[in-house]
Amino acid sequence: MKQKLIYILLLFISIISYGQVSLSLESDKAEYNGRDIINLTIVLELNGGDLEQQSVFQLPDLSKFTIIGSGSVTNSFMDPLTNTVITEKITRLALEPKKKGKIRIGSVLVTVSNKIYKTEPFDIVIKDIDRRSSAHIAAQNEVFLNMEIEDREVYQDQPTIAVLKVYSRNIDNLRKVRNIQLPQQDNINVHPVHFRKSEIDPSDMGGSMASQIIAVFMVFPNHAGYVEVPAVSASVNTLSSKNKILSNKVKLNVKKLPEGAPGSFKNAVGNFKVDVYCPTAGKTEVEKPMNVVVKVSGEGNIMDMKLPGIEASQDYEFFNPKITSKVYPGKVGMKGEIFANYIVIPKKQGAISIKTEEFSFFDPEKKEYVEVPVAQLSIHSFSHEQMMESRSTVEKVNEYTNNFLETVNTPVLKTTSFKVKEKNKFNWNILFVNIAILLSLCVAYLVFRNWQKKRSLVSKTTSTQSLGSVAETEEEIRTMLKTDITDYFNYLKNLKENNDYTKFFETVEELDSEVRNQYFQSSTKDFTMFLENYKGNNIAEEYRTLSQKIQIEKYAPVKSEEGIDELYNTIVKLYSSISK
Known part of the structure; x- marks a missing residue:
């Protein structure tokens, strides 16, 4: 009697333990069209913390x-009735059928606490297939395209490689494919890697x-979400006609970026670093423009991401940058450098x-957000007086020489070409x-002065004309100059119309x-004081x-015709008024 009770008790325990693990595999429906996505759901339920x-x-x-596409989620909670831990693991698969007809979905296997559990197989029916999505079924066409994307599950703004192949029974038709047009769509950005044709595979x-x-x-x-890459188009040129062909469309499962993104994150996905520097050497003067470059380098969606700019400050003013790039395809995205060239004008004297x-x-490799340290450029701006005092004797001689050559310039001798360039x-x-x-x-001046004296002696003996006042003499010299x-x-005006801005x-x-x-004013500062006194x-x-x-x-990186026109009109108006 005791043996029977033990046998019955063990039987109930085995039944209860068997019911603690539940495994199932289901599809969202039993019949599909060729364009439908088949969604399979695998559910594993563990009733008990010891499993x-x-x-x-x-x-x-x-x-x-x-x-x-695929995705998994795990949920755990406490059953208040039995006071046991229930763990539920759900995995979903998104499938695209390759052929039509009745297809059997086999069993899913899993091992839990040294026991193997499996699901029951079942059948689904595919009514039709989109023939343009499969190259194998379009064999009756003379020439057709097939777009292949191996990695169809990526993060948002993470790249995936697409390969475009052309198929034909006649090898000669492969040489007639021209004018490849890559897909364009609002929810994708497409960048070519290359258009080099590979060797022909005669037995594909x-x-x-x-x-x-x-x-x-x-x-x-x-x-x-699910993003469909549009078809790639091309043309087949023959002697008699020009036909347009389209490739298949490919669906991508685009994963949303994880939560917890910092406030400074925009849309940069990859691996990047930021630098800021001044491309020109030399001292900086207050209210004088200078060039500052913000460089972003790395690999990822560098061509489509929002670039970091210069932080606004009361110590300086800056204008919209000129963007240049040196980018080429890499292994996990577009790789290279983006340069943002700013015009910055310091507004105060001292350290900035x-x-x-x-x-x-x-x-995407580490699956985490990375905050880049803020790049910083320290400069020291000087006033105009400090800049003049800090110049060496040689630099002052160079400046005086340049001013002298500028003031005696004539159409015959282009003396401005002798200007001395400052070097480090x-x-x-x-x-x-x-x-x-x-x-x-000096020698030429002395010779001229001696000749002038001799001439003045002759004029004194032949003429008794009055020399006039100092003001009249100055006015006469100004008129001659x-x-x-x-x-x-x-x-x-001609240079402006020809866009020769230099x-x-x-x-x-x-x-x-x-x-x-x-x-008779050699510097801009002295000329400004002269205008205040006399004009x-x-x-x-x-x-x-x-x-x-x-x-x-x-020094603006981009010059507009409207700005140059306005500048030209201001120059004509002001200098006409000054030289009256």
Whole structure:
């Protein structure tokens, strides 16, 4: 009797323990069209905290399908009635059928606490297949395209490689494919890798057709969910006709980026770093423009992401940058460098820190967000007086020589070409050339002065004309030195219309030098004070504003025709008023 009770008790225990593990495999429906996605759901329920899943799900043979996506989730909770822990693991598969008809879905196997559990197989029915999505079924066509994407499960803004193949029974038809048009769609960004044609495979698709790779490109999906890559188009050119052919469409399972993104994250996916630097050497002057470059380098969606800019500050002012890039295809995205060239104008004297905006990216390999340290450029701006005091003797000699050569420039001898360029290293040849020029000019001046004295002696003996006052003499000299500035205006107009902006600004500097020379003023600062005393504060302020505007337009990375037109009209108006 006791043995029977023990046997019955063990039987009930085995039944209860068997019921603690539940495994099921189901499809969302039994019949599908060729365009439908087959969704399979695997559910494993463990009733009890002592149960342990010892293996992953072993899937059945799915060679008749293309797996376009998968995902898993695990839920655990406490049953208040039995006071036991229930763990539920759910896995979902998204499949695309390759053939029509009745297809059997096999069993899923899993090992839990040294026991193997499996699901029951079942059948599904595929009514029809989209013939354009399979290259094997389109064999009756003479030439057709097939787009292949191996990795169809990616994160948002993470690239996947697409390979475009052309198939034909006649190898000669492969050479007639031209004008490949990559897909364009709002929810994807497409960048070509190359359009080099591979060697022809004469025995593809079981030896029945020849194939050739004609394009490789990257697809960056920018929206989460199921994204369909549109068909690639091409043309087949023959002597008699020109036919357009389309490839198949491919569906991607785009995973949403994980939660917990920092506030500085925009849409950068990959691996990047940020630098900021000044490309030109030398001291910085207050209210004078300088170049600052923000460089972003790395690999990922670098062509489509939002670049970090310069952080706004009261210490400086900056304008919209000019963007240049050196990017080429990499292994896990587009790789290279993006340069944002800013024009920055310091607003205060002393130490200034130029910082970039906060920036972060998502690393798909580590599956985590990475915050990039803020890049910083420290500069020291000087006032105009400090810049003049800090110049060496050689630099001052160079500046005086340049000013002298500018003031005596004539159409016959283009002396501005002798201007001394400042260099970081001392060049003795430049000093000797400057001294030789000065000595030559001094000798010429002495000879001219001696000749002038002899001539004045002769004129005194032959004429008793009055010499006049100092003011009249100064006015007479100014009249002799006065240049017809309308010639400059016409020349500037021609340069502006021909978009020769470099020569335009050089001519503006020559015009300014000529006008200053009429009033015996060698520097811009002295000329501004002269205008305040003799022309009024309004003319002086207009001259000061125009000088700053000329510098900004000169060093602007992108010059607009409207801005140059406005600058030209201001120059004509102001210098006409000054030279009256």
